[in-house]
Amino acid sequence: MANLLWLQGGACSGNTMSFLNAEEPSACDLVTDFGINVLWHPSLGLELGDNVKQILLDCISGKIQLDIFVFEGTVVNAPNGTGNWNRFCGRPMKDWVKELSDAAQFVVAIGDCATWGGIPATAPNPSESVGLQFLKRAPGGSLGTSFKSKAGLPVINIPGCPAHPDWVTQILVAVASGRAGDLTLDEFQRPKTFFTSFTQTGCTRNMHFAYKVSATAFGQRKGCLFYDLGCRGPMTHSPCNRILWNRQSSKTRAGMPCLGCTEPEFPFFDLAPGTVFKTQTVMGVPKDMPAGVDKTGYVKLTAAAKAAAPAWAEKDIFVV
Amino acid sequence: MSAADTNETLDKITKLLAGGLKTRTEGIPETEKEFGEILNELRALAPDDLEGKLVIGGFINHPYGEEQYRCMECMYYLVHRKWCDLPELAVPVEPDWWCRLWRI
Ligand code: SF4
Ligand code: SF4
Ligand code: SF4
Numbered sequence: 001m002a003n004l005l006w007l008q009g010g011a012c013s014g015n016t017m018s019f020l021n022a023e024e025p026s027a028c029d030l031v032t033d034f035g036i037n038v039l040w041h042p043s044l045g046l047e048l049g050d051n052v053k054q055i056l057l058d059c060i061s062g063k064i065q066l067d068i069f070v071f072e073g074t075v076v077n078a079p080n081g082t083g084n085w086n087r088f089c090g091r092p093m094k095d096w097v098k099e100l101s102d103a104a105q106f107v108v109a110i111g112d113c114a115t116w117g118g119i120p121a122t123a124p125n126p127s128e129s130v131g132l133q134f135l136k137r138a139p140g141g142s143l144g145t146s147f148k149s150k151a152g153l154p155v156i157n158i159p160g161c162p163a164h165p166d167w168v169t170q171i172l173v174a175v176a177s178g179r180a181g182d183l184t185l186d187e188f189q190r191p192k193t194f195f196t197s198f199t200q201t202g203c204t205r206n207m208h209f210a211y212k213v214s215a216t217a218f219g220q221r222k223g224c225l226f227y228d229l230g231c232r233g234p235m236t237h238s239p240c241n242r243i244l245w246n247r248q249s250s251k252t253r254a255g256m257p258c259l260g261c262t263e264p265e266f267p268f269f270d271l272a273p274g275t276v277f278k279t280q281t282v283m284g285v286p287k288d289m290p291a292g293v294d295k296t297g298y299v300k301l302t303a304a305a306k307a308a309a310p311a312w313a314e315k316d317i318f319v320v
Numbered sequence: 321m322s323a324a325d326t327n328e329t330l331d332k333i334t335k336l337l338a339g340g341l342k343t344r345t346e347g348i349p350e351t352e353k354e355f356g357e358i359l360n361e362l363r364a365l366a367p368d369d370l371e372g373k374l375v376i377g378g379f380i381n382h383p384y385g386e387e388q389y390r391c392m393e394c395m396y397y398l399v400h401r402k403w404c405d406l407p408e409l410a411v412p413v414e415p416d417w418w419c420r421l422w423r424i
Contacts, residue, residue, distance in 0.1 A: 227395040274352040284423040311400040
Protein backbone atom coordinates (compact mmCIF):
# COMPACT_ATOMS: atom_id res chain seq x y z
CA MET A 1 0.00 0.00 0.00
CA ALA A 2 1.43 3.40 -1.01
CA ASN A 3 -0.18 6.62 0.22
CA LEU A 4 -0.56 9.28 -2.43
CA LEU A 5 -1.50 12.92 -1.90
CA TRP A 6 -2.24 15.19 -4.89
CA LEU A 7 -2.45 18.98 -4.58
CA GLN A 8 -2.93 21.75 -7.13
CA GLY A 9 -1.24 25.15 -7.23
CA GLY A 10 -1.54 27.68 -10.08
CA ALA A 11 -3.19 25.28 -12.48
CA CYS A 12 -6.08 24.74 -14.88
CA SER A 13 -6.71 21.16 -13.70
CA GLY A 14 -5.80 19.88 -17.16
CA ASN A 15 -3.45 17.27 -15.73
CA THR A 16 -6.16 16.02 -13.40
CA MET A 17 -8.47 15.69 -16.41
CA SER A 18 -5.74 13.83 -18.21
CA PHE A 19 -5.06 11.56 -15.20
CA LEU A 20 -8.73 10.65 -14.89
CA ASN A 21 -8.73 9.60 -18.55
CA ALA A 22 -5.83 7.20 -18.16
CA GLU A 23 -6.35 3.73 -19.62
CA GLU A 24 -3.15 1.75 -19.21
CA PRO A 25 -3.37 1.65 -16.27
CA SER A 26 -6.47 3.64 -15.37
CA ALA A 27 -6.83 5.78 -12.24
CA CYS A 28 -9.07 3.03 -10.77
CA ASP A 29 -6.45 0.36 -11.55
CA LEU A 30 -3.99 2.30 -9.41
CA VAL A 31 -6.22 1.72 -6.41
CA THR A 32 -7.56 -1.77 -7.12
CA ASP A 33 -4.54 -3.43 -8.73
CA PHE A 34 -1.48 -1.47 -7.68
CA GLY A 35 -2.19 -0.73 -4.04
CA ILE A 36 -2.22 3.04 -4.24
CA ASN A 37 -4.24 4.71 -1.51
CA VAL A 38 -5.31 8.20 -2.57
CA LEU A 39 -5.21 10.17 0.68
CA TRP A 40 -6.72 13.22 -0.97
CA HIS A 41 -7.09 14.74 -4.43
CA PRO A 42 -8.88 18.02 -5.26
CA SER A 43 -11.38 16.28 -7.58
CA LEU A 44 -11.66 12.94 -5.76
CA GLY A 45 -11.20 13.66 -2.08
CA LEU A 46 -14.29 13.42 0.11
CA GLU A 47 -12.94 15.60 2.93
CA LEU A 48 -13.47 19.33 3.08
CA GLY A 49 -12.04 22.23 5.10
CA ASP A 50 -10.45 21.30 8.43
CA ASN A 51 -10.54 17.59 7.60
CA VAL A 52 -8.29 18.17 4.58
CA LYS A 53 -6.01 20.31 6.67
CA GLN A 54 -5.73 17.51 9.23
CA ILE A 55 -4.62 15.06 6.54
CA LEU A 56 -1.91 17.48 5.42
CA LEU A 57 -0.74 18.07 9.00
CA ASP A 58 -0.67 14.33 9.68
CA CYS A 59 1.45 13.79 6.58
CA ILE A 60 3.91 16.45 7.69
CA SER A 61 4.13 15.11 11.24
CA GLY A 62 4.61 11.55 10.04
CA LYS A 63 1.39 10.27 11.61
CA ILE A 64 0.39 9.30 8.09
CA GLN A 65 3.22 8.00 5.93
CA LEU A 66 3.33 10.08 2.76
CA ASP A 67 4.77 7.87 0.04
CA ILE A 68 4.03 9.94 -3.04
CA PHE A 69 3.35 13.67 -3.10
CA VAL A 70 2.02 14.74 -6.49
CA PHE A 71 1.89 18.41 -7.34
CA GLU A 72 0.06 19.91 -10.30
CA GLY A 73 0.31 23.63 -11.14
CA THR A 74 2.86 26.30 -10.39
CA VAL A 75 4.10 27.34 -7.02
CA VAL A 76 2.72 30.88 -6.77
CA ASN A 77 4.91 33.41 -4.94
CA ALA A 78 2.94 36.62 -5.61
CA PRO A 79 2.50 39.12 -4.16
CA ASN A 80 6.07 40.01 -3.32
CA GLY A 81 7.20 36.50 -2.49
CA THR A 82 4.46 35.88 0.10
CA GLY A 83 2.44 33.33 -1.90
CA ASN A 84 -0.79 34.81 -0.64
CA TRP A 85 -2.41 34.75 -4.08
CA ASN A 86 -2.70 30.99 -3.72
CA ARG A 87 -3.77 30.15 -0.19
CA PHE A 88 -4.97 26.68 0.79
CA CYS A 89 -6.18 25.41 4.15
CA GLY A 90 -5.33 28.66 5.86
CA ARG A 91 -1.82 29.34 4.54
CA PRO A 92 0.09 29.92 1.31
CA MET A 93 0.21 26.78 -0.80
CA LYS A 94 3.96 27.23 -1.24
CA ASP A 95 4.44 26.54 2.49
CA TRP A 96 2.42 23.32 2.25
CA VAL A 97 4.48 22.32 -0.79
CA LYS A 98 7.76 22.79 1.05
CA GLU A 99 6.75 20.84 4.14
CA LEU A 100 4.95 18.05 2.28
CA SER A 101 7.90 17.64 -0.11
CA ASP A 102 10.23 17.28 2.87
CA ALA A 103 7.92 14.65 4.36
CA ALA A 104 7.38 12.60 1.20
CA GLN A 105 9.28 9.54 0.02
CA PHE A 106 8.80 10.66 -3.59
CA VAL A 107 7.73 13.97 -5.11
CA VAL A 108 6.23 13.95 -8.59
CA ALA A 109 5.58 17.16 -10.56
CA ILE A 110 2.87 16.71 -13.17
CA GLY A 111 2.50 19.04 -16.14
CA ASP A 112 4.53 22.02 -17.30
CA CYS A 113 3.32 24.35 -14.56
CA ALA A 114 4.61 22.13 -11.76
CA THR A 115 7.78 21.14 -13.59
CA TRP A 116 9.00 24.53 -14.87
CA GLY A 117 6.31 27.12 -14.59
CA GLY A 118 4.55 26.57 -17.93
CA ILE A 119 2.17 29.20 -19.22
CA PRO A 120 1.68 31.06 -15.88
CA ALA A 121 5.44 31.70 -15.65
CA THR A 122 5.52 33.25 -19.12
CA ALA A 123 6.81 36.85 -19.05
CA PRO A 124 5.85 39.04 -17.29
CA ASN A 125 4.87 36.25 -14.87
CA PRO A 126 2.50 38.31 -12.71
CA SER A 127 1.85 35.44 -10.29
CA GLU A 128 5.63 35.04 -9.69
CA SER A 129 5.15 31.39 -10.58
CA VAL A 130 7.90 28.79 -10.53
CA GLY A 131 8.04 25.02 -10.92
CA LEU A 132 9.06 22.70 -8.11
CA GLN A 133 12.74 22.53 -9.09
CA PHE A 134 12.99 24.65 -12.24
CA LEU A 135 11.91 27.97 -13.62
CA LYS A 136 11.86 27.31 -17.34
CA ARG A 137 15.39 26.01 -18.06
CA ALA A 138 16.99 27.42 -14.88
CA PRO A 139 17.44 24.93 -12.02
CA GLY A 140 16.18 25.96 -8.60
CA GLY A 141 12.46 26.59 -8.64
CA SER A 142 10.55 26.46 -5.39
CA LEU A 143 12.41 23.65 -3.63
CA GLY A 144 15.95 24.54 -4.74
CA THR A 145 18.57 22.58 -6.66
CA SER A 146 19.71 20.46 -3.72
CA PHE A 147 16.27 19.11 -2.85
CA LYS A 148 15.96 15.34 -2.63
CA SER A 149 12.91 13.55 -1.31
CA LYS A 150 13.27 11.01 1.51
CA ALA A 151 13.93 8.22 -0.98
CA GLY A 152 16.90 10.19 -2.30
CA LEU A 153 15.49 11.28 -5.66
CA PRO A 154 14.95 14.83 -6.88
CA VAL A 155 11.45 15.77 -8.02
CA ILE A 156 10.38 13.44 -10.82
CA ASN A 157 9.20 15.75 -13.61
CA ILE A 158 6.44 14.60 -15.95
CA PRO A 159 5.95 17.62 -18.21
CA GLY A 160 3.31 18.23 -20.84
CA CYS A 161 0.44 20.63 -21.26
CA PRO A 162 -1.16 18.41 -20.15
CA ALA A 163 0.96 15.32 -19.55
CA HIS A 164 -0.32 12.22 -21.34
CA PRO A 165 -2.51 10.14 -18.95
CA ASP A 166 -0.38 7.02 -19.30
CA TRP A 167 2.89 8.84 -18.60
CA VAL A 168 1.36 9.83 -15.27
CA THR A 169 -0.12 6.51 -14.21
CA GLN A 170 2.81 4.43 -15.44
CA ILE A 171 5.29 6.49 -13.42
CA LEU A 172 3.04 6.41 -10.35
CA VAL A 173 2.80 2.63 -10.61
CA ALA A 174 6.59 2.32 -10.98
CA VAL A 175 7.10 4.40 -7.84
CA ALA A 176 4.33 2.69 -5.85
CA SER A 177 5.54 -0.78 -6.73
CA GLY A 178 9.10 -0.10 -5.60
CA ARG A 179 10.60 0.23 -9.08
CA ALA A 180 11.58 3.89 -8.78
CA GLY A 181 15.21 2.77 -8.76
CA ASP A 182 14.77 1.63 -12.36
CA LEU A 183 13.78 5.10 -13.48
CA THR A 184 16.58 7.06 -15.04
CA LEU A 185 16.02 10.79 -15.33
CA ASP A 186 17.40 13.21 -17.91
CA GLU A 187 18.99 16.59 -17.15
CA PHE A 188 15.50 18.05 -16.59
CA GLN A 189 14.55 15.17 -14.28
CA ARG A 190 12.16 13.67 -16.84
CA PRO A 191 11.96 9.87 -16.95
CA LYS A 192 14.15 8.86 -19.88
CA THR A 193 11.80 6.07 -20.81
CA PHE A 194 9.38 8.69 -22.14
CA PHE A 195 11.52 11.70 -22.89
CA THR A 196 14.57 10.51 -24.81
CA SER A 197 12.95 10.11 -28.22
CA PHE A 198 11.30 12.96 -30.06
CA THR A 199 7.69 13.77 -30.94
CA GLN A 200 8.87 13.09 -34.46
CA THR A 201 9.74 9.49 -33.58
CA GLY A 202 6.88 7.55 -35.10
CA CYS A 203 5.26 10.51 -36.84
CA THR A 204 3.45 9.44 -39.98
CA ARG A 205 4.82 12.51 -41.77
CA ASN A 206 8.46 11.51 -41.45
CA MET A 207 8.68 10.67 -45.16
CA HIS A 208 7.49 14.15 -45.99
CA PHE A 209 10.00 15.56 -43.54
CA ALA A 210 12.75 13.61 -45.26
CA TYR A 211 11.74 14.69 -48.76
CA LYS A 212 11.08 18.27 -47.65
CA VAL A 213 7.47 18.37 -48.71
CA SER A 214 5.59 20.93 -46.67
CA ALA A 215 2.03 21.00 -45.39
CA THR A 216 0.68 24.50 -45.89
CA ALA A 217 -2.56 24.31 -43.89
CA PHE A 218 -3.80 22.49 -40.78
CA GLY A 219 -5.28 19.06 -41.34
CA GLN A 220 -3.70 18.48 -44.76
CA ARG A 221 -3.03 14.84 -45.38
CA LYS A 222 0.27 15.36 -47.14
CA GLY A 223 3.36 17.20 -46.08
CA CYS A 224 5.34 17.80 -42.94
CA LEU A 225 4.42 20.57 -40.54
CA PHE A 226 7.97 21.65 -39.72
CA TYR A 227 8.66 23.89 -42.67
CA ASP A 228 5.78 26.30 -42.53
CA LEU A 229 3.48 25.61 -39.60
CA GLY A 230 6.00 25.65 -36.79
CA CYS A 231 6.01 21.96 -35.83
CA ARG A 232 8.50 21.40 -33.02
CA GLY A 233 8.48 17.61 -33.41
CA PRO A 234 12.16 17.34 -34.40
CA MET A 235 13.37 19.12 -31.25
CA THR A 236 10.79 18.13 -28.64
CA HIS A 237 11.37 15.18 -26.35
CA SER A 238 8.09 13.30 -26.01
CA PRO A 239 6.63 9.92 -26.97
CA CYS A 240 3.48 11.43 -28.52
CA ASN A 241 3.80 9.34 -31.67
CA ARG A 242 4.72 6.17 -29.77
CA ILE A 243 2.15 6.32 -26.98
CA LEU A 244 -0.78 7.74 -28.89
CA TRP A 245 -3.38 10.08 -27.45
CA ASN A 246 -6.72 8.36 -26.84
CA ARG A 247 -4.87 5.33 -28.24
CA GLN A 248 -5.75 6.73 -31.66
CA SER A 249 -3.78 9.68 -32.79
CA SER A 250 -1.44 12.56 -32.10
CA LYS A 251 -1.31 16.20 -33.02
CA THR A 252 0.94 15.67 -36.00
CA ARG A 253 -1.04 12.68 -37.25
CA ALA A 254 -4.10 14.90 -37.27
CA GLY A 255 -2.28 17.65 -39.15
CA MET A 256 -1.59 19.92 -36.22
CA PRO A 257 1.94 21.03 -35.37
CA CYS A 258 3.62 19.93 -32.14
CA LEU A 259 3.92 22.96 -29.86
CA GLY A 260 6.83 21.54 -27.90
CA CYS A 261 4.85 21.30 -24.69
CA THR A 262 7.25 18.95 -22.90
CA GLU A 263 10.19 21.36 -23.11
CA PRO A 264 11.02 23.99 -20.47
CA GLU A 265 10.59 26.98 -22.81
CA PHE A 266 6.97 26.16 -23.64
CA PRO A 267 5.10 28.30 -24.64
CA PHE A 268 7.84 29.49 -26.97
CA PHE A 269 8.70 33.10 -27.81
CA ASP A 270 6.46 34.29 -24.95
CA LEU A 271 3.49 33.87 -27.27
CA ALA A 272 4.39 37.02 -29.23
CA PRO A 273 1.97 37.59 -32.12
CA GLY A 274 2.95 35.67 -35.24
CA THR A 275 5.05 33.09 -33.37
CA VAL A 276 2.40 30.44 -32.82
CA PHE A 277 1.86 27.83 -35.55
CA LYS A 278 4.45 29.52 -37.74
CA THR A 279 7.99 28.35 -38.37
CA GLN A 280 10.23 31.18 -37.26
CA THR A 281 12.79 31.99 -39.94
CA VAL A 282 15.61 34.42 -40.55
CA MET A 283 15.74 35.28 -44.24
CA GLY A 284 13.85 32.12 -45.05
CA VAL A 285 15.98 29.75 -42.92
CA PRO A 286 14.42 28.22 -39.75
CA LYS A 287 15.66 29.75 -36.48
CA ASP A 288 15.27 26.46 -34.62
CA MET A 289 16.87 23.56 -36.45
CA PRO A 290 16.02 19.91 -35.82
CA ALA A 291 18.04 18.79 -32.75
CA GLY A 292 21.69 18.30 -33.65
CA VAL A 293 21.50 19.72 -37.19
CA ASP A 294 23.44 22.85 -38.26
CA LYS A 295 22.46 25.38 -40.89
CA THR A 296 24.97 24.34 -43.55
CA GLY A 297 24.03 20.70 -43.18
CA TYR A 298 20.37 21.59 -43.30
CA VAL A 299 20.69 23.59 -46.53
CA LYS A 300 22.71 20.81 -48.17
CA LEU A 301 20.27 18.16 -47.01
CA THR A 302 17.35 20.18 -48.36
CA ALA A 303 18.89 20.49 -51.80
CA ALA A 304 19.64 16.75 -51.91
CA ALA A 305 16.24 15.73 -50.54
CA LYS A 306 14.31 17.96 -52.93
CA ALA A 307 16.26 16.60 -55.87
CA ALA A 308 15.61 13.03 -54.73
CA ALA A 309 11.94 13.41 -53.74
CA PRO A 310 9.70 10.85 -55.51
CA ALA A 311 6.46 11.97 -57.13
CA TRP A 312 4.28 10.20 -54.57
CA ALA A 313 5.68 12.39 -51.81
CA GLU A 314 3.78 15.31 -53.33
CA LYS A 315 0.43 13.52 -53.26
CA ASP A 316 -2.00 12.52 -50.54
CA ILE A 317 -1.04 9.03 -49.49
CA PHE A 318 -3.60 8.77 -46.72
CA VAL A 319 -6.62 8.35 -48.94
CA VAL A 320 -10.00 7.89 -47.25
CA MET B 321 -5.92 23.43 -62.66
CA SER B 322 -5.71 21.08 -65.68
CA ALA B 323 -2.33 20.27 -67.25
CA ALA B 324 -3.18 22.48 -70.25
CA ASP B 325 -4.16 25.39 -68.01
CA THR B 326 -0.98 24.94 -65.99
CA ASN B 327 1.17 25.03 -69.10
CA GLU B 328 -0.64 28.07 -70.38
CA THR B 329 -0.13 29.90 -67.07
CA LEU B 330 3.53 28.90 -66.96
CA ASP B 331 3.96 30.30 -70.50
CA LYS B 332 2.28 33.51 -69.50
CA ILE B 333 4.52 33.96 -66.45
CA THR B 334 7.62 33.10 -68.47
CA LYS B 335 6.73 35.78 -71.00
CA LEU B 336 5.91 38.39 -68.37
CA LEU B 337 9.22 37.86 -66.57
CA ALA B 338 11.22 37.70 -69.82
CA GLY B 339 9.48 40.90 -70.92
CA GLY B 340 11.06 42.71 -67.96
CA LEU B 341 8.08 42.89 -65.59
CA LYS B 342 9.25 44.97 -62.60
CA THR B 343 8.61 43.01 -59.44
CA ARG B 344 9.31 43.83 -55.79
CA THR B 345 12.48 41.89 -55.13
CA GLU B 346 13.49 44.35 -52.42
CA GLY B 347 12.11 43.98 -48.93
CA ILE B 348 12.77 40.30 -48.34
CA PRO B 349 10.73 39.49 -45.23
CA GLU B 350 13.01 39.02 -42.24
CA THR B 351 10.36 38.26 -39.67
CA GLU B 352 7.11 36.31 -39.67
CA LYS B 353 5.28 39.63 -39.29
CA GLU B 354 6.78 40.96 -42.51
CA PHE B 355 6.13 37.63 -44.22
CA GLY B 356 2.52 37.80 -43.05
CA GLU B 357 2.12 41.33 -44.39
CA ILE B 358 3.12 40.20 -47.88
CA LEU B 359 0.68 37.30 -47.62
CA ASN B 360 -2.06 39.76 -46.66
CA GLU B 361 -1.29 41.87 -49.73
CA LEU B 362 -1.51 38.74 -51.87
CA ARG B 363 -4.81 37.73 -50.31
CA ALA B 364 -6.30 41.10 -51.22
CA LEU B 365 -5.72 40.49 -54.96
CA ALA B 366 -8.43 39.32 -57.33
CA PRO B 367 -8.00 35.54 -57.78
CA ASP B 368 -7.04 35.89 -61.46
CA ASP B 369 -4.58 38.75 -60.96
CA LEU B 370 -1.51 36.83 -62.07
CA GLU B 371 0.62 39.91 -62.67
CA GLY B 372 -0.23 41.23 -59.19
CA LYS B 373 1.03 37.97 -57.64
CA LEU B 374 4.31 38.20 -59.53
CA VAL B 375 4.85 41.84 -58.61
CA ILE B 376 4.03 41.52 -54.91
CA GLY B 377 5.83 38.16 -54.65
CA GLY B 378 8.96 39.72 -56.17
CA PHE B 379 9.39 37.01 -58.81
CA ILE B 380 12.58 36.76 -60.89
CA ASN B 381 13.37 34.22 -63.59
CA HIS B 382 16.82 33.30 -62.26
CA PRO B 383 18.39 32.34 -58.91
CA TYR B 384 18.77 35.05 -56.29
CA GLY B 385 21.90 36.49 -54.67
CA GLU B 386 25.32 35.13 -53.89
CA GLU B 387 23.93 31.94 -52.43
CA GLN B 388 21.91 31.32 -55.59
CA TYR B 389 18.60 30.72 -53.83
CA ARG B 390 15.91 29.33 -56.13
CA CYS B 391 12.49 27.67 -56.14
CA MET B 392 14.10 24.25 -56.45
CA GLU B 393 15.17 24.28 -52.78
CA CYS B 394 12.17 26.26 -51.50
CA MET B 395 9.81 24.53 -49.09
CA TYR B 396 6.80 25.43 -51.18
CA TYR B 397 8.14 24.01 -54.43
CA LEU B 398 6.72 20.71 -55.62
CA VAL B 399 9.45 19.29 -57.83
CA HIS B 400 7.38 16.90 -59.91
CA ARG B 401 4.50 19.25 -60.51
CA LYS B 402 6.82 22.25 -61.00
CA TRP B 403 4.37 24.06 -58.78
CA CYS B 404 4.54 26.66 -56.01
CA ASP B 405 2.35 25.24 -53.26
CA LEU B 406 2.18 28.40 -51.13
CA PRO B 407 -1.61 28.86 -51.11
CA GLU B 408 -1.37 32.62 -51.64
CA LEU B 409 0.67 32.09 -54.83
CA ALA B 410 -0.39 28.67 -56.16
CA VAL B 411 1.23 29.06 -59.57
CA PRO B 412 3.42 26.89 -61.81
CA VAL B 413 7.09 27.88 -61.53
CA GLU B 414 10.44 26.85 -62.99
CA PRO B 415 13.05 25.41 -60.59
CA ASP B 416 15.56 28.19 -61.32
CA TRP B 417 13.20 31.02 -60.49
CA TRP B 418 12.91 32.69 -57.11
CA CYS B 419 10.58 34.98 -55.20
CA ARG B 420 10.93 36.84 -51.92
CA LEU B 421 8.68 34.40 -50.05
CA TRP B 422 11.36 31.75 -50.47
CA ARG B 423 11.98 29.63 -47.39
CA ILE B 424 13.96 26.49 -46.82
S1 SF4 C 1 4.92 16.80 -38.78
FE1 SF4 C 1 6.33 17.44 -37.12
S2 SF4 C 1 6.79 15.57 -36.00
FE2 SF4 C 1 5.91 14.96 -37.97
S3 SF4 C 1 7.65 14.64 -39.37
FE3 SF4 C 1 7.00 16.76 -39.60
S4 SF4 C 1 8.26 17.95 -38.16
FE4 SF4 C 1 8.37 15.79 -37.57
S1 SF4 D 1 2.61 16.58 -29.83
FE1 SF4 D 1 3.96 18.13 -28.91
S2 SF4 D 1 2.58 19.74 -28.12
FE2 SF4 D 1 1.33 17.87 -28.49
S3 SF4 D 1 1.33 16.82 -26.53
FE3 SF4 D 1 3.04 15.99 -27.70
S4 SF4 D 1 4.85 17.21 -27.08
FE4 SF4 D 1 2.99 18.31 -26.45
S1 SF4 E 1 7.45 30.66 -52.60
FE1 SF4 E 1 8.60 31.72 -54.19
S2 SF4 E 1 10.61 30.74 -54.16
FE2 SF4 E 1 9.19 29.37 -53.10
S3 SF4 E 1 8.45 27.97 -54.71
FE3 SF4 E 1 7.01 29.66 -54.53
S4 SF4 E 1 7.69 31.05 -56.11
FE4 SF4 E 1 9.39 29.72 -55.73
